[in-house]
Each structure stands twice: as C-alpha cells, then as structure tokens.
Amino acid sequence: MARQARSGVIYPIPYTQTKKLKDGRERNYSGFRAKIDGKWVFGKTYKICDKKIKKALAEQSEWGMSIDRAAKLGKYAEAWLASKKLSTDPSTYRGYMSAVHLHLKPYLDKPIADFNPTICRRIIEQMKAYDHKGQPSSKASISSRRILHTTLNQIFKSAVADRIIPTNPMIAVKPPQRKDVEQGDEAESKSFTVKQMQDMLSIAAERGPRNGAIWWWRLLTGMRQGEILGASVDDLEFSKSAEGIPYARYTVNYKLEQVAKQHGCGEPNGSGIYPCDHRRAAYCPQSIWRVPEGFDIVPMTGRWCLTRPKSKTGRIVPIIPILAQVMSSYLEATELDDNPYGLLFHDKHGNPINPADDEKEFRDLMREAGIPDPEKRRGHETRHSTVTLLSSMGVDVGLIMQIVGHSSIAMVEHYRHADITERLNAMETLDSSLNLSQIEWTK
Structure with missing residues (x-):
C-alpha cells in the first residue's frame, strides 16, 4: 500500500517489478506507485506519481471515486x-x-x-x-x-x-x-409514387403467379423483408367477408434471420483452437446457437432460422381480395414444389430465399419498371409507400400502424383495437388507389 501519514496524506512509494522478456531474459522496472480507491497510480518519478495522486484524490473528492485512466x-x-x-x-x-x-x-x-x-x-x-x-x-x-x-x-x-x-x-x-x-x-425516407407502384405491379403480373406473387405481396402488405421471407403457408388463412367477398389474412409469427453459433465444446487454447480441433463454431460438433436463454428459434438450413418478429407476435395483416386471388393461384402453381420448411416463399430447392438475392431481384424489378437509380433504392421503401398511400386515403393512423406493425411504444399506447373487417376496409383503399383490377395476370 501507499505510505500514508497520520494527517491522511498519501505519499508515493518506490517499487521494482521484474518482467520476463520474449527471449527469456529478465528485466527490472522501477518507479513509484500508490493505491487510491482500490486503483493503482504509477509514475516513473516521485514527482510524477505525486501529481497523479493529487489528481486522483481531487476526483475522489468531486465524484466520490477516482477515475480509471488505464481502461481502454x-x-x-x-x-x-x-x-x-x-x-x-x-x-x-x-x-x-x-x-x-x-x-x-x-x-x-x-x-x-x-x-x-x-x-x-x-x-x-x-x-x-x-x-x-x-x-x-x-x-x-x-x-x-x-x-x-x-x-x-x-x-x-x-x-x-x-x-x-x-x-x-x-x-x-x-x-x-x-x-x-x-x-x-x-x-x-423515400417512398414509391402511385405510378411507380402500378408499373412494378404490372411487370410482376406479366411474370405470372409463380414468379410475380412475391412482389405483389411485398407491395400490398407493408411487411418487412424478414417477415416476408420467413412467412409460413400455415399462417395464411383464406376466408370470406359477410358479403361473400373472398379475402385472406396473414398472421405474422416469425421472421427470417441469420443466427450465429458458438462453440459448445469448451474454451480455446492460446492458438485459438477449441477442444473440437476447429476455430469456427460452425464446424464444432457440439455447437450451440448464440441466443439468450429461452429465445424462440426454429432452425432451418445453415445459419438461417425463424425468430420472432420485431413487432408483437400475432400481428394480423389483411390480404385484400385481389391479392388473395393471386396468392391462391401462386399456391396452386407451387403445390408440388419441395418445401420442407413450409415457407410461403422459397427458392427452387425449398430453402429460404437469401435476403441479398431478394434485394437484387427487387432492384431488377424496379429497373424493368423504369424506376430511376434502382441500385440506390431499398426494398424496405415498400413499407413507407404502403403507409403513405393509406394515409393519403384518410385511413386512421392507428389502423395503419397496427397493419404494418409499427414498433413505437408512444404511438401504440394511443392505438385502438381494430378487427379484421376494419383492417380489410383500410387495405382495400390500396385497390382503388392503384386500380389493381386493371392489371391482367399472365397465366
């Protein structure tokens, strides 16, 4: 400990420390030190150490503790x-x-x-x-x-x-x-114009339900990319309104996400090699998912998993009649495809669609629709577009936020509960705004 006088003054004390060098030789280091508030202060000379002691004591007097300046x-x-x-x-x-x-x-x-x-x-x-x-x-x-x-x-x-x-x-x-x-x-903060959305919907329709349905789904639901790529067939429910009009509803329970793994075999040695003889956790026979305890996760292929969405699980997204018809045709066209994970949208092998590939294909759609600078646009802008269109049609902000799953707690506190009929009526304004009935699908 530092030498302390009866007056309470702390003085530096000399010390010598021996360190072993890489070549095996030993070297002695000397200087002065003092311990204040459980932390050591060092100085090459008595004067330097004494100056640091006074500074640490001043900090202790002002803040009730000394500051650790060694922590990087x-x-x-x-x-x-x-x-x-x-x-x-x-x-x-x-x-x-x-x-x-x-x-x-x-x-x-x-x-x-x-x-x-x-x-x-x-x-x-x-x-x-x-x-x-x-x-x-x-x-x-x-x-x-x-x-x-x-x-x-x-x-x-x-x-x-x-x-x-x-x-x-x-x-x-x-x-x-x-x-x-x-x-x-x-x-x-960009969103697509009505004309741009109409053009993209028309191009997607020309591709037929198998290849175009996913873009209608993205443009007409306001869902996030991860929620779309992690969408499950079982969570899509077809029904009819009281007037006999067919529609559908989708319940957002999961999203697609890449989840890392970590070694489950123990700690690495000095060279970074784990007991399983591998550096990377993906090759460890005892690897575990790097998630909190109790975290809900559905493993698929590689690192791809289904996890709970950003907004509240169980959010209902109403599917307007014309989109419900498109999805019915899509499911019929893909009925015999390999789909081991029960995904609504998947690649030709039944695996989840890589978000990077999805983003690239969406930019190709924008390019084909004549939208300027597609490489600077993002698929997430479809959410902004949905909100903008619904707002322009006078749809209640609470309804909009329930539909797209806004995560603002301050806003959610002011939202009222909306049943599926109200939500469907709100989403049907997209049909009238975009003149969807005028777009013909390629068989």
Missing part, C-alpha cells in the same frame, strides 16, 4: 460484448458488434475516461456507411446512428457501474431524430 475502450467493449452475447437477441447483438468493430475502431485505444459528450456527439454525427468492399461511403442512416448511440450509451453505463468513470457522457447526447434528415438520410 477496446478492451472494455470486448468484455461488454461478451456479457451481451447470451442475453441479447441476434439482430441486436450484430448491431452492437458492428458498432464496436467497425464504427468505433478508430477510438478503441482511447481511454474510456477521455470521452466526453462533445467527442461522442461528433463520433455519431460523422458516422459513415460502408460499401460491400468495406470502404466508407455516404453518411450513415439515422437507424445506424441510433444503434451506435445505444451501443455507446450501454458501454459507458456499464463503465459507470464498474466504477471506471463517474458519469455517463452519453446522457448529454440526444439520439438522432427523424427531423434531423440530411442529404445522406434522404434514401431512408
């Missing part, structure tokens, strides 16, 4: 990620990993104590999106910046609990807001 963001963030591995759902964990390993990479050697609100705000504001080659391109989207904001906030919150820093600098940093849309965020 990188090492602490890795430990934080490890603690989150089995307590966070896969998509959230991937967001955390991307934030730490990609967007925070330039700051990993920086001490946690050196971060302040201004630095954190600048990191988030200057965050870049990365292209397929791993190179920074345009400004990151609002959703990506929000993930980074959440990651930093969680890391610093944990560091406060571990008594590494006295306060969380992210408290003074507001999350990015939609109203702050700038040039780099324009793509995130």
Whole structure:
C-alpha cells in the first residue's frame, strides 16, 4: 500500500517489478506507485506519481471515486460484448458488434475516461456507411446512428457501474431524430409514387403467379423483408367477408434471420483452437446457437432460422381480395414444389430465399419498371409507400400502424383495437388507389 501519514496524506512509494522478456531474459522496472480507491497510480518519478495522486484524490473528492485512466475502450467493449452475447437477441447483438468493430475502431485505444459528450456527439454525427468492399461511403442512416448511440450509451453505463468513470457522457447526447434528415438520410425516407407502384405491379403480373406473387405481396402488405421471407403457408388463412367477398389474412409469427453459433465444446487454447480441433463454431460438433436463454428459434438450413418478429407476435395483416386471388393461384402453381420448411416463399430447392438475392431481384424489378437509380433504392421503401398511400386515403393512423406493425411504444399506447373487417376496409383503399383490377395476370 501507499505510505500514508497520520494527517491522511498519501505519499508515493518506490517499487521494482521484474518482467520476463520474449527471449527469456529478465528485466527490472522501477518507479513509484500508490493505491487510491482500490486503483493503482504509477509514475516513473516521485514527482510524477505525486501529481497523479493529487489528481486522483481531487476526483475522489468531486465524484466520490477516482477515475480509471488505464481502461481502454477496446478492451472494455470486448468484455461488454461478451456479457451481451447470451442475453441479447441476434439482430441486436450484430448491431452492437458492428458498432464496436467497425464504427468505433478508430477510438478503441482511447481511454474510456477521455470521452466526453462533445467527442461522442461528433463520433455519431460523422458516422459513415460502408460499401460491400468495406470502404466508407455516404453518411450513415439515422437507424445506424441510433444503434451506435445505444451501443455507446450501454458501454459507458456499464463503465459507470464498474466504477471506471463517474458519469455517463452519453446522457448529454440526444439520439438522432427523424427531423434531423440530411442529404445522406434522404434514401431512408423515400417512398414509391402511385405510378411507380402500378408499373412494378404490372411487370410482376406479366411474370405470372409463380414468379410475380412475391412482389405483389411485398407491395400490398407493408411487411418487412424478414417477415416476408420467413412467412409460413400455415399462417395464411383464406376466408370470406359477410358479403361473400373472398379475402385472406396473414398472421405474422416469425421472421427470417441469420443466427450465429458458438462453440459448445469448451474454451480455446492460446492458438485459438477449441477442444473440437476447429476455430469456427460452425464446424464444432457440439455447437450451440448464440441466443439468450429461452429465445424462440426454429432452425432451418445453415445459419438461417425463424425468430420472432420485431413487432408483437400475432400481428394480423389483411390480404385484400385481389391479392388473395393471386396468392391462391401462386399456391396452386407451387403445390408440388419441395418445401420442407413450409415457407410461403422459397427458392427452387425449398430453402429460404437469401435476403441479398431478394434485394437484387427487387432492384431488377424496379429497373424493368423504369424506376430511376434502382441500385440506390431499398426494398424496405415498400413499407413507407404502403403507409403513405393509406394515409393519403384518410385511413386512421392507428389502423395503419397496427397493419404494418409499427414498433413505437408512444404511438401504440394511443392505438385502438381494430378487427379484421376494419383492417380489410383500410387495405382495400390500396385497390382503388392503384386500380389493381386493371392489371391482367399472365397465366
């Protein structure tokens, strides 16, 4: 322990430490140190160590604790990620990993104590999106910046609990807001025009039910990509209204998601080799899914699994009559296809459609429909388009959010329950707005 006078003053004490070098030789290191609030402060000379002691005591007096300036963001963030591995759902964990390993990479050697609100705000504001080659391109989207904001906030919150820093600098940093849309965020708020949706629906119809139904489903349901690619045949129910009009309803119970695995055979050795003699968890005979305990997951092929959707499980999506007819023709056309997982949409082998392939095919559809710059558009924009069209037709906002599965808790608190008839009437405004009855399907 540091030498402490009766007056309570802490003095540096000399120490010598012997370390073994890589070549086998030993080397002695000497200096001065003192222990304050359970943390050591070091200095090469008495004067340097004494200065650090006074600074630590001042921090202890101001904050009730001394700040640990040796803790680096990188090492602490890795430990934080490890603690989150089995307590966070896969998509959230991937967001955390991307934030730490990609967007925070330039700051990993920086001490946690050196971060302040201004630095954190600048990191988030200057965050870049990365292209397929791993190179920074345009400004990151609002959703990506929000993930980074959440990651930093969680890391610093944990560091406060571990008594590494006295306060969380992210408290003074507001999350990015939609109203702050700038040039780099324009793509995130785009929606297709009525003419563009009509053109895409017409092109899809020319392809016939087998190859075109999925695009009608995407354009006329407002569902998320993962929910569409993870849709189950069993969750699609055909029925008739009180007036005898056929329609359908789809219950959103699962979404398609890639879930990572981890070794179940034990810990790795110094060379990173696990007891199963493999580095990668996918090759471990005892591998387990990297999900929280009790997480609902339906394994399929490879890393592809069905997991619970972002919004509440059991959300009802009304299928308007003309789309119900298209889906009936589609199911008839694909009745004899291999479909071991019971998916509504699948590839020629019955496996789930890769989201990257789905996105590429949707861009091909946009290109064929004459939509400018399809490579800059995203399939997710169909959700914006559905909401925009329904809103323009005067459909109640509560109905719209129930249909598309909006996740805002503040908004959901104001929503009223809507039965299937109300939802169907709301969705039928899409038919009149897009003149769907004028589009003829190729047999």
